[in-house]
Structures are given as C-alpha cells and as structure tokens.
Amino acid sequence: MLWQPALPDHYNAMSDEDLAQAIAARRDQLGDILLILGHHYQQDDVIQHADLTGDSLKLSRFAAEEASKRGTKYIVFCGVHFMAETADLLTDEDVSVILPDLSAGCPMAEMADYNDVVEAWESIHAVMGNDWNGRVIPIAYVNSSAAVKAFVGESGGACCTSSNATEIFEWALAGGARPLENNEQIKVLFLPDQHLGRNTASSFGLITEVEEAAGRAPSDTAVWDPRQEGGGLREQQIRGATILLWAGHCTVHMRFRPEHVDQVRREYAETGGITVIVHPECRKEVVDRADDVGSTEYIISRIEQAEPGTNWAIGTEVHLVNRLAKRVANRGVSVRILGDCLCLCSTMYRINQQHLLWALDNLTEGTVVNRIEVPPGIRKLARLSLQRMIPARAATA
Numbered sequence: 001m002l003w004q005p006a007l008p009d010h011y012n013a014m015s016d017e018d019l020a021q022a023i024a025a026r027r028d029q030l031g032d033i034l035l036i037l038g039h040h041y042q043q044d045d046v047i048q049h050a051d052l053t054g055d056s057l058k059l060s061r062f063a064a065e066e067a068s069k070r071g072t073k074y075i076v077f078c079g080v081h082f083m084a085e086t087a088d089l090l091t092d093e094d095v096s097v098i099l100p101d102l103s104a105g106c107p108m109a110e111m112a113d114y115n116d117v118v119e120a121w122e123s124i125h126a127v128m129g130n131d132w133n134g135r136v137i138p139i140a141y142v143n144s145s146a147a148v149k150a151f152v153g154e155s156g157g158a159c160c161t162s163s164n165a166t167e168i169f170e171w172a173l174a175g176g177a178r179p180l181e182n183n184e185q186i187k188v189l190f191l192p193d194q195h196l197g198r199n200t201a202s203s204f205g206l207i208t209e210v211e212e213a214a215g216r217a218p219s220d221t222a223v224w225d226p227r228q229e230g231g232g233l234r235e236q237q238i239r240g241a242t243i244l245l246w247a248g249h250c251t252v253h254m255r256f257r258p259e260h261v262d263q264v265r266r267e268y269a270e271t272g273g274i275t276v277i278v279h280p281e282c283r284k285e286v287v288d289r290a291d292d293v294g295s296t297e298y299i300i301s302r303i304e305q306a307e308p309g310t311n312w313a314i315g316t317e318v319h320l321v322n323r324l325a326k327r328v329a330n331r332g333v334s335v336r337i338l339g340d341c342l343c344l345c346s347t348m349y350r351i352n353q354q355h356l357l358w359a360l361d362n363l364t365e366g367t368v369v370n371r372i373e374v375p376p377g378i379r380k381l382a383r384l385s386l387q388r389m390i391p392a393r394a395a396t397a
C-alpha cells in the first residue's frame with residue numbers, strides 16, 4: 001500500500017455540503033480537461049461528482065475513448081490503485097491519471113506480489129521438467145498490479161474480467177496466443193483471485209477442491225499459496241492440476257457465507273421467495289447455492305430488468321446494493337444485501353470528498369498530485385495482456 005500524506009486541516013473542517021459545492025465549482029473551472037470516474041463501490045458522496053460510473057474496465061475503456069474526444073488532460077479515478085493503473089495503460093501518455101488517496105489499494109491485487117509470481121512460475125516449471133510436452137499459460141484478473149500484468153503479457157498470457165473469464169479460460173486451454181502443437185498439455189495459472197478461478201473452472205466441468213472435499217477426487221484444480229514453500233503443494237498435485245489457483249481473495253466478497261443464502265431463503269419463504277444473485281469473487285459454496293452469478297454490470301442489468309413485486313438478495317459490495325435498492329424501490333422491486341456481514345470495501349472507502357477536493361484544488365493551481373503512472377519498461381507488456389482479452393467481447397470487470 002502506498003503512503004498518503006495527511007490533508008491540510010481545513011478540508012476536514014468542511015461540511016459535506018460545502019465540500020460538494022467546492023468540488024462542483026472546481027469541476028466548472030476545469031471543464032473538459034477534467035474527467036472524474038467513479039467505481040460502483042464508491043460512497044454516494046463521491047459518486048455524485050462522477051462523469052461516469054461503472055466497473056473498473058468499463059471506466060478505463062471510457063477514459064481511453066473519451067479522453068481524446070474531449071481533450072481531457074486529467075482523469076481523477078475514484079477507485080483503487082490497480083484501476084488507476086489500468087486507466088493509465090489504456091490512455092495516451094499525455095493524460096495524467098490521479099488517485100485522490102494513494103492508500104486506496106486493493107487487498108486482493110496486493111496478494112499477488114510480482115516476485116512471488118515469478119518464483120511460482122519458476123517452481124512450477126522446475127517440477128514439470130524440461131521433458132514436459134506442455135505450457136503454462138498465466139491469466140491475470142484485471143484486479144492485479146501492472147507489474148503482474150506485464151509478466152503475464154510477456155509469458156504468453158492474458159488478463160480477464162469477471163464477465164469474460166470463461167472466454168479467456170477457453171482461449172488459454174486452446175493454446176492461448178499460439179495454437180496447440182503435438183498434443184501438448186496446457187496448464188493455467190490463474191491469479192490473484194482463487195474464487196473467480198475456481199468458479200470459472202467449475203463452469204467447464206472441472207472438478208475443484210470443493211467437490212474433492214465432498215468425496216469426488218481427484219481435483220483438476222490446486223491452490224498455490226505463495227506464503228508456503230513450493231506453494232504448499234506436492235509435486236504430484238502440481239503435475240495433476242489443469243488449473244493452478246493463486247491463494248488470493250477479495251476481502252469483501254469472502255464475507256458472504258453459504259448460511260447467508262439459506263437464511264435469506266427461510267426469511268422470504270412465505271412472502272413470495274427471493275432470488276439470490278452473487279458476484280463470482282464469492283466462494284464457490286455461496287455461488288453453488290445462489291440462483292445466479294455475474295459481474296457487477298450483470299447484476300445491475302438483472303436488477304434493472306426485474307419484475308415489480310420481486311425480491312432480490314445481492315452478494316456484492318454494500319454501496320452498490322444500497323444504490324440499486326433505492327433506484328428500483330419505486331417500481332416495487334425489493335433489493336437487499338445478502339447476509340448480515342458488513343460487506344464494505346474499506347480501501348475504496350478511503351476516497352472521500354475531502355481527498356477529491358484536495359486533488360482538484362491542486363489541479364486548478366497547476367499541480368498534479370497523486371499521479372499514477374505505469375513505468376515505461378512494463379507499459380507495453382502490461383498493455384499486451386489487456387489487449388489479448390478479446391476486446392470486442394470483454395465488456396466488464
């Protein structure tokens with residue numbers, strides 16, 4: 001996590017209304033050279049100032065398309081660090097991407113450290129040996145650092161989002177960037193989110209450790225834990241696995257438990273029932289019990305199309321769920337969060353009106369604070385991993 005210096009005292013002394021007015025005034029002053037992007041998981045105080053809201057990839061794509069059309073010079077990304085990096089990768093180098101609070105990192109992305117990834121890569125290849133007729137293809141969820149994305153690009157892999165993970169798995173298992181030759185075997189190293197990887201592997205009919213634990217063995221997946229010697233795996237497990245899952249997770253979506261699904265179904269059993277829809281970063285036991293699973297953009301579209309009189313429980317970040325609940329309440333659609341956990345992305349929550357105003361005040365004085373810039377040495381390879389995502393079909397993260 002990066003260090004964010006404390007703001008001057010007067011920002012913390014301002015009321016929410018005064019902050020909102022001051023931000024609006026700064027936006028007017030800066031005009032089209034400024035673009036403010038707000039991720040779905042941001043608090044309402046921040047979202048109200050965004051030119052566009054969306055998931056990480058939608059926002060970065062929008063930034064790439066709009067920045068040149070509008071003559072934008074500064075993008076203020078109200079999200080977390082890897083999102084600002086992705087926006088920097090997809091926009092021209094003369095556009096500055098700003099993260100209002102540098103300490104807004106993504107715990108999941110930080111679970112895949114570049115050096116650990118390289119070490120895992122070398123260990124897996126050492127186990128497979130020089131005689132192995134096969135390849136390991138890395139797939140990085142967009143929730144990863146630019147350095148990891150660059151490693152993946154250099155190693156013949158691609159990025160994926162939560163909505164196109166299945167297509168990218170298919171692409172990799174078919175050989176990835178080059179066709180399969182001489183019956184070679186493919187292994188996928190999926191990082192950093194083991195849950196998205198496991199849920200996707202399961203959609204291919206692969207047996208995961210969840211089924212293995214329930215007595216269906218052996219598993220086609222194995223979890224590589226970078227904190228343990230040799231990833232905590234026996235050589236036989238590495239050789240046998242088709243999908244190697246990095247031991248990372250989202251600290252928000254991990255809080256949803258299978259019991260939450262059972263509980264909410266009991267609560268609504270006599271009042272018309274409830275549809276449970278969850279994000280694929282939830283653990284597989286939750287996804288298996290839910291009625292539907294999909295990315296944030298997919299969840300939003302399901303709720304927007306919901307029939308009046310229906311009840312929905314959503315397993316994703318609470319700010320998005322609460323906003324959706326408000327948006328559809330007047331149509332008679334009932335939306336609530338799944339479970340009683342406090343499912344809030346606390347790092348995203350670090351972005352507030354105070355930091356946003358501070359960044360804009362500096363811009364109006366000609367100073368760029370908190371610029372997120374991917375080093376030139378890794379920019380090209382990190383972009384390559386993004387470009388391999390089958391752009392026409394990769395809609396959302």
Ligand code: SF4
Nearest residue numbers: 106107108250252345
């Ligand atoms: S919700 Fe999870 S994956 Fe998304 S930014 Fe927060 S910790 Fe990272």
